[in-house]
Amino acid sequence: MKFLPLVAGLCCSVALAAPNVIVVLTDDQGYGDLSCHGNPHLRTPALDALKQESTSFERFFVSPTCAPTRAALLTGRHEFSVGVSHTITGRSLLRPGVPTVAEVMREAGYDTAIFGKWHLGDAYPCRPEDRGFDEVLVHGSGGIGQAADYWGNAYHNPHLRSRSGWAEKEGYCTDIFFREARQWIRGREGRPFFLWLATNAPHAPFIAPEGSTGRLEAEGLKKPLASFYAMIENIDANVSGLLEELDSLDLAEDTIVVFMTDNGSAMAAWNAGMKGKKGTPHEGGVRVPCFVRWPGRIAAERQVDAPAAHLDLMPTLAGLCGVSLPEGWSGDGVNLSRPLLGDGAFPEERTFFTHVGRWPGDERPERWRTRRFSVRDRRWRLVGLELFDMVADPGQETDVFPSHQEEAGKLLADYGRWWDAVVADVREPVRYVVGDPACPVVRVCSHDWWPSLEAKAGGVYWNHESIRKYLERAAVAKTRNTLPEACGHWKLQVARDGRYRVHMALLPEEASAEERRRIGLLRAGSAHVRVGKREVTMEVVGGASAVALNVDLPEGPANLEAWFGGQLPQERRVGSFYASIERVGDMQEVVPDIRIESEK
Numbered sequence: 001m002k003f004l005p006l007v008a009g010l011c012c013s014v015a016l017a018a019p020n021v022i023v024v025l026t027d028d029q030g031y032g033d034l035s036c037h038g039n040p041h042l043r044t045p046a047l048d049a050l051k052q053e054s055t056s057f058e059r060f061f062v063s064p065t066c067a068p069t070r071a072a073l074l075t076g077r078h079e080f081s082v083g084v085s086h087t088i089t090g091r092s093l094l095r096p097g098v099p100t101v102a103e104v105m106r107e108a109g110y111d112t113a114i115f116g117k118w119h120l121g122d123a124y125p126c127r128p129e130d131r132g133f134d135e136v137l138v139h140g141s142g143g144i145g146q147a148a149d150y151w152g153n154a155y156h157n158p159h160l161r162s163r164s165g166w167a168e169k170e171g172y173c174t175d176i177f178f179r180e181a182r183q184w185i186r187g188r189e190g191r192p193f194f195l196w197l198a199t200n201a202p203h204a205p206f207i208a209p210e211g212s213t214g215r216l217e218a219e220g221l222k223k224p225l226a227s228f229y230a231m232i233e234n235i236d237a238n239v240s241g242l243l244e245e246l247d248s249l250d251l252a253e254d255t256i257v258v259f260m261t262d263n264g265s266a267m268a269a270w271n272a273g274m275k276g277k278k279g280t281p282h283e284g285g286v287r288v289p290c291f292v293r294w295p296g297r298i299a300a301e302r303q304v305d306a307p308a309a310h311l312d313l314m315p316t317l318a319g320l321c322g323v324s325l326p327e328g329w330s331g332d333g334v335n336l337s338r339p340l341l342g343d344g345a346f347p348e349e350r351t352f353f354t355h356v357g358r359w360p361g362d363e364r365p366e367r368w369r370t371r372r373f374s375v376r377d378r379r380w381r382l383v384g385l386e387l388f389d390m391v392a393d394p395g396q397e398t399d400v401f402p403s404h405q406e407e408a409g410k411l412l413a414d415y416g417r418w419w420d421a422v423v424a425d426v427r428e429p430v431r432y433v434v435g436d437p438a439c440p441v442v443r444v445c446s447h448d449w450w451p452s453l454e455a456k457a458g459g460v461y462w463n464h465e466s467i468r469k470y471l472e473r474a475a476v477a478k479t480r481n482t483l484p485e486a487c488g489h490w491k492l493q494v495a496r497d498g499r500y501r502v503h504m505a506l507l508p509e510e511a512s513a514e515e516r517r518r519i520g521l522l523r524a525g526s527a528h529v530r531v532g533k534r535e536v537t538m539e540v541v542g543g544a545s546a547v548a549l550n551v552d553l554p555e556g557p558a559n560l561e562a563w564f565g566g567q568l569p570q571e572r573r574v575g576s577f578y579a580s581i582e583r584v585g586d587m588q589e590v591v592p593d594i595r596i597e598s599e600k
Helices: 012-017 045-052 066-075 101-107 173-186 214-218 225-248 310-321 405-427 464-474 513-520
Strands: 020-026 055-057 111-116 135-138 159-162 165-168 193-198 255-261 290-293 302-304 352-355 373-376 380-383 386-389 432-434 441-445 488-494 498-505 525-531 534-540 546-553 556-565 578-585
Touching (some): 020 066, 020 225, 045 255, 045 290, 066 310, 101 111, 101 193, 101 310, 135 173, 173 193, 173 225, 214 225, 255 310, 352 405, 373 405, 432 578, 464 513, 498 525, 498 556, 525 546
Parallel strands (some): 020 193, 020 255, 111 135, 111 193, 432 488
Antiparallel strands (some): 055 290, 135 159, 159 165, 255 290, 352 373, 380 386, 441 578, 488 556, 498 578, 525 534
C-alpha cells in the first residue's frame, strides 16, 4: 500500500500538531435511542451535551446491519465492494489489501487502538491487528457469546483478546472497554492517537449492568427493553468519563471526537417517527446519530440537514488531520472536512444505495438484486417499487410511486448502474490465508462456514448457544435421528505449497472439562478433510475430543471442509465446529490441481 506524502506539516518531527481522533461506535442503538432526540424514557445527559458541543448530522446514513457498516466506515467504500454482504456465513470478512482508516493514520505517525467490537474477520489476515491497529482488545465474532468468541463468555467479567491472547477482565464489558481505552490514552505521552472505541452494547442478548434497570422498570418498561435502555445509559455514563479524561489531560481541544451508531435500533420502541428498524432498508433501519466535536475548530450547536453517510468517515477524518489517502485511492465517500471547518457548504445532491444483503448461504447475489434494497437522495427514498417523499412524509406512510414515476425511474436506473458496478466484488469471496509465516496457525470456526459443498446441512451455527443446543441434542439418543447434518466449508487461500495439519474438534480448547465430557466427545467413527475432489480420512476412536489430519495443499484458493462421520445415524455429517490449520512441512506426494479458477 503506497501513500502520498503527508500534508499540513504532519510528520514524526511535528506530530504534536496533529489532532487526536476518537471514534465511539455503539451497536444497534438507533437515532431515536437518545433523550436529545425525544426518547421519553432514556436519560443520556452526556451524549445530549456532546451533541450540543458538536456539529451533528441529522441525515446520516449507514448500512442496515453491523459488519457492513463497519466495513464502509473503515474503508470509505460501500461494503459490497470490499467483500462484506452479511454478518455471518463467511461474508463478514474485510477484503485484504483495501486500505483502512487505521492503516492510513498509522502510516501518518499515529498510535492506533481498537477496544470492543471488530466483526470483520477473526483469522489472518482479517483481524484488527492485520488492518492497522497497534493495540487490540476485542471480543470475537460480532458479539460476546458468538462462535469465535471465548467459549462461554459473558458480559460480566468477560475474556477479551489482545495480541498476546485471551485474558479475563473484571467488570461489565462496556465499562472495561472505556476503562482500558482511557488507560491507553494516558500512555500516549504526547503522540497523536487514533482510537476506535466500539461497544458491543446495546446489542442482544440485552444484558445490562447489574442493578441498572430499576428506574426503567418502575416506569413500566419490561425486559428486554428496560435492559436495552439501561445498556445505553451505561454507555452514556462511560462517554461522560471519557470526555472528563480528555479534560483532565488537557486534550479536549486537541481531540476530534465522533459519536455514532452502526445501524437502526434493534428495538425501535421509540423510533423518532421513522419506519423500519435494524435489518431493513427503510429510513429507520439506516439513519443514525452522528456527532463530530473539535472544540474551537468545528462549530458547536450546528445541525446539518444535508445527507451524509458512513462512506464519508475515512476521507473526512484524513482531511481533518491533514493526512493523505493512499495513492490512487478512489472511495465512495466524500471528504467533508472543509465544510465541517466552516469553509463552504455541505453537498446536498447525493445518492446512497442500501441493500440488506444477508441472502442465504452462497446463493448467487443476482437472485437478490431486486429484494430488500433502497435508494436515498436528498428528497426521495425508493424501497423496492415503493417511493416515499421524505420531506413531506418522513414516516413513509404514503407510496407515491404511481404519481412520481419519472423520479422513481431515475432512482431505479441509478440503482441498476450501482449494482452492476459492485456485483463482481460481491461474488468474489474473501479468504483467510493459511501457510503464511506471519501467522503460522489459523483458527477458524462455524461462524464463517459457507454452506457444505455436498451435504444438505440445516441451520446456521454462528454462536455458542446454537452450537451447544445442537451438541446437546446429538448427545441424546432419541433426538439423534431427527438432527439435520451440521457442516460447512471455509474459503481459504493457501500461501505456500505444503503439508498442512488440520486440527478438528466440536468445542474449542478453552471449553471446560465438564462440558467437553458432556457434549464434546466423539463417538467411534471417522474424520474427514476434503479440498476440491481430494479427501483425507482417518478413523476416530470413541471418547476422543479432537483429531488431527494431514493434507497436502498446493498454493492458491481452496475450499476446505472438515467433518466427522459416525456421530449421527445414516452416515450424516457433523462438521468440525472449531478447527486450526498449520503448515507443518513440504508436500509429500503429488497432489492434483485443486485450485479454483473462478467463483463468479
